[in-house]
Amino acid sequence: MGLPFRLLPKKHMFAFTVKRIAQALLVMLIISMIGFSIKSAFGDPVRELVGERVTPEERAQIRERLGLNDPFMVQYGRFLKNAVQGDLGRSFFFKKPVTEVIIAKAPATLELVFCASLIVILFSVPLGIYSAIHPKRFFSRFVMGGSIVGVSMPVFLTAIMLIYIFSVELKWLPSFGRGETVTIFGWWESGMLTWDGIKHLIMPSIALSSIMLPLFIRLIRSEMMEVLESEYVKYAWAKGLMPRRVWLVHAFKNTLLPVITVGGVQLGIMVAFTILTETVFQWQGMGSMFIESVERADTALMVSYIVVVGAIFVVVNTIVDLIYGLVNPTVRVAGRK
Amino acid sequence: MRSRWQRFRESFFLYSFLRDPMAYVSFAIIVVLFIGAFGAPVLAPHNPYDPTTIDIMDSELPPVWSAEGSTKFLLGTDNMGRDMLSTMLYGMRISIIIGVGAVALQAFLGIVIGLLSGYISKLDNVLMRIADVQLSFSTYMIAIFIGAIFQTMFGVANYEKIAAPLLILIIGLAEWPQYARTVRASVLAERRKEYVEAARVIGLSKIRIMWRHILPNTLSPVLVISTVQVANAIMSEAALSFLGLGMPMSKPSLGSLITAGFEYIFSGSWWITIFPGFLLVLLVLVINLMGDWVRDYLNPKLYKG
Numbered sequence: 001m002g003l004p005f006r007l008l009p010k011k012h013m014f015a016f017t018v019k020r021i022a023q024a025l026l027v028m029l030i031i032s033m034i035g036f037s038i039k040s041a042f043g044d045p046v047r048e049l050v051g052e053r054v055t056p057e058e059r060a061q062i063r064e065r066l067g068l069n070d071p072f073m074v075q076y077g078r079f080l081k082n083a084v085q086g087d088l089g090r091s092f093f094f095k096k097p098v099t100e101v102i103i104a105k106a107p108a109t110l111e112l113v114f115c116a117s118l119i120v121i122l123f124s125v126p127l128g129i130y131s132a133i134h135p136k137r138f139f140s141r142f143v144m145g146g147s148i149v150g151v152s153m154p155v156f157l158t159a160i161m162l163i164y165i166f167s168v169e170l171k172w173l174p175s176f177g178r179g180e181t182v183t184i185f186g187w188w189e190s191g192m193l194t195w196d197g198i199k200h201l202i203m204p205s206i207a208l209s210s211i212m213l214p215l216f217i218r219l220i221r222s223e224m225m226e227v228l229e230s231e232y233v234k235y236a237w238a239k240g241l242m243p244r245r246v247w248l249v250h251a252f253k254n255t256l257l258p259v260i261t262v263g264g265v266q267l268g269i270m271v272a273f274t275i276l277t278e279t280v281f282q283w284q285g286m287g288s289m290f291i292e293s294v295e296r297a298d299t300a301l302m303v304s305y306i307v308v309v310g311a312i313f314v315v316v317n318t319i320v321d322l323i324y325g326l327v328n329p330t331v332r333v334a335g336r337k
Numbered sequence: 338m339r340s341r342w343q344r345f346r347e348s349f350f351l352y353s354f355l356r357d358p359m360a361y362v363s364f365a366i367i368v369v370l371f372i373g374a375f376g377a378p379v380l381a382p383h384n385p386y387d388p389t390t391i392d393i394m395d396s397e398l399p400p401v402w403s404a405e406g407s408t409k410f411l412l413g414t415d416n417m418g419r420d421m422l423s424t425m426l427y428g429m430r431i432s433i434i435i436g437v438g439a440v441a442l443q444a445f446l447g448i449v450i451g452l453l454s455g456y457i458s459k460l461d462n463v464l465m466r467i468a469d470v471q472l473s474f475s476t477y478m479i480a481i482f483i484g485a486i487f488q489t490m491f492g493v494a495n496y497e498k499i500a501a502p503l504l505i506l507i508i509g510l511a512e513w514p515q516y517a518r519t520v521r522a523s524v525l526a527e528r529r530k531e532y533v534e535a536a537r538v539i540g541l542s543k544i545r546i547m548w549r550h551i552l553p554n555t556l557s558p559v560l561v562i563s564t565v566q567v568a569n570a571i572m573s574e575a576a577l578s579f580l581g582l583g584m585p586m587s588k589p590s591l592g593s594l595i596t597a598g599f600e601y602i603f604s605g606s607w608w609i610t611i612f613p614g615f616l617l618v619l620l621v622l623v624i625n626l627m628g629d630w631v632r633d634y635l636n637p638k639l640y641k642g
Contacts, residue, residue, distance in 0.1 A: 027470050042489045045374055152622040154572055155596060156579045157614045164602050164611070175603075192397045269477035275481060281598070293581055294491075303488070306482055310474070317473045 016325050024318040031310040034286065035303040036079045039089070040072070041298050070092040089300035093293070098304040101106060103285060107188045108178060109274050109285035115192075115205035116270070120212045128220025133230065135221075143219075149213035155273050168201060174200050176282040212266060214311035219262055221256035228269045259323070264320030268313050338397055353634055355470050356488020362631040370620055374430040379424035383410075413593070413608045416601055417586075424594065425613050429620065431590040435504050437536035440563055442509030443570075448559065452547050454517065455524025465521065468514035479583040480511035484582035497585035504583060508573045512566065519562055523555035541593070557635045564628035568621045573619055591617040 009242045017092035063069060070078075080242045082088070131140035167175035179200035181189040186187070190199030191245035227233060228251055282288065286305060345351060354360050373380060395429065400413040400421075412421040440601055453463040470610030471479060484507050488496045496503065527533060536546045577583040584590040591613045598610025 023466070037566060038486055038489065063588075120641050148625065149618075149622060152568070152572075152625050153618050154579075154592075154621075156576065157618065158597055160595070160602065160610055160614065166605055166608075168603060169604070183522065265473060265475075268478055272475050272477035273479060276579065279580060294488055297489060299489060302485060305487075309478070313474055 001072045006169055009220060013325065020318055020321055020325075023252045024314045028311060031314075032083060032307055033076065035310075036076050037241065037306045039079075039299055039303045040075060042297075043187060066072040083307070088304040091293070091298055093296050093298045093301070098301050101289065102304060102308055104189075105188070105284065105286045107190065109278070110285060111190065112204055112208060112274060112277070112285060113194055113270055115201055116208035116212070118208040118217055119205055123209075124213055124216035125247060126218055128217045129224060129247065131217070132221045132224035133247060143217060147217050148212035150210060153210070154276075155207055156280050157210045157267060158210045159203070159277060162203045162207055163280070163319065173203055176202075177286060204277050204281045207280070208273055210272070211273055212270060214268065216259070216263075220259055223258050224251060227251045227254050239321050243334060261320060261324055264316055265297065267316050271309055271312070340606065350634070354630075357630055359626055363630070364624040366619070366623045368628060370623070371433070373426050376384050377423070377426040377430050379422075381424040381426045383420040385419045385424040385427055401455070412612055413484045415597065415609045416606075421452070421608060421612055424589065425616055428589050428591045428594050428613060429590065431501065431584060431615070432574060432592070432620070435501060435508070436567045439508035439512070439570040439574070440566045442565065443513045444507055444516050444559065444563060446509065446513040448520050448552070450513065450521025451517040451555075452524060452552060455521040456528060456543065456547055456551065459526050461521075464517070467518050471511075472514045472518075476511045476515075476569070477573060477576060480507050480577060481580065481582065483507045483510055484577050484580075488582055496582075497587075500588075501583050504577060505575055507577070512569065512571070515562055515566065516559065520555050524551055525556055527554050528549050542549065554565045561628075561632045561635050564624060564631050566610040568624040568628065571617070571624070572623055581586050582588060591620075 036260040053271050057104075068075070086099050090096065091098045093099050094101050134140050156214050163175045166173045172334055177200060178189075179192045180194040181191045181197055182193045184190050184193070191201055233246060233251055236246045241250075271287075274285065275290060277283065278285045280285035290302065290305040292298075293305065354364075378384075395480055398410055400410075408423070410420045412425070414420055414426060433624075450468075484504075487503055487507065491499075496572040497522045533546060533550060536550050541550075571591075574583060574590060575595070578590050578592030578595045581596075584593045586593060591599065594613035595617070597611050598606070598608075598613065601609050
């Protein structure tokens, strides 16, 4: 624990990496196991293939041919093998492989998350720094008060208010859908290249960012205030550096590490909130697809969403942990026990 | 010997409470809201659960201060002709019951798991890994997934029949890691202390040491997070209801009222969704502010920021 960074042998980082990846794989196995048990208990693959109008005898025949009477572990093994090759089953509603459905819906969600993150970064950094430097000023108090109200406001309510004000009363912005989209790279349907698409993006991104923004402002503020108290910042002041240089280079740079770590974890919350935001704005992304699949009892699609989102999470968290371990060596040693 | 009341009046607890306007104003609003919610059968002007008193001709009436408003319905009526004020009071009661119930379940699970993992180091690694993984997925995500799985398991009709206990179960299962981590951290700090050594030397059993000696000393951080957790649970319930995984419209919570009103916002009937929304934000806000005060009072060093 007390060793300076320089003295740590490199092998700790290697051991840490291996351990973290093994853990990530284990978590993925557990998620896929849960997903598969739901699918095999409640889904009906025969219906997914041929629909309802089949005699019981034919149904039994198809079941036998698909191997649905095999032991659970055999079926799970087959599911895993297919999943690794990108085959997660068929959606009975869309009559297509679920991987295709999810890939078609992903750009909408990713663009939404991208725009919301942009808003969060653009606003939280200056507001957080300002309210840390001048905690007593009226504007800082206003920002902090607003952030408490923001935390207490559910994202779907923010969205409804936005719709009421800007679509129903003022009629400035469209209230649902993605508007005009352009296909790029052959498959990515982008709404960010047309004026109509951007107009449709504004309100959903604001609604989605409204939940992260207060959290990040508070986080940056508290980390920054702590750093401003530290010895080396006092030393920087004593050297007579420009205030701007002390605040931005000495203090803010060192608040970034915790902010990035928390940011990685918050990604999960962001994905959960895309489900809510997309439902309000009828945004044709992965989130509203998931809720529709639950309503239609489209088990294969529902389970695939859980597995895919789980995989995204595990990968992001592992990368964040590894970056953190790389920059902050005490994590590695503590993790090693 | 002074009476309990006298000691209470001279306590630092009361002093710091009365000195902080944020604390007593929030507390007063919480008391009013709770009385409104649990006194709903007595206080509410109409009974939204009784179909005989509802007239569909009264549907979508605006609040009393607008031109077409009726004095019979103070805050207007919803799309089924139910009085908004009464429906909101009953709805808030359901929201609060689910919120508090879910927190009780989380606290129970979290305390048991936290104690086990803090005191028995063999279990520690496994249990805390599970908690870490679940936390990294965010509690909302887990709650939505469990809700979706339950709805697939039971079917929509059955799910709606037992929605309230199911929601308590879902939110409880989704948020226990917060408690488990807090309890574990304080157990790790407590178990090295001399009084625990002493209890072990006397020959008390592990279970007794855990429950009677360590647990009481870990309760103040549990209390700190409990207030904020109630607010979180109420928000989770509203979110689940909004997605159609929550309370049905025949027994609406605040969340399902907001959902139901959303369709009517385009025709100009804003009150069906804005009033319950405002009430939900107010409820969650005052509980959060109260939680801030409890945190500062009980342990100024527990969290930063």
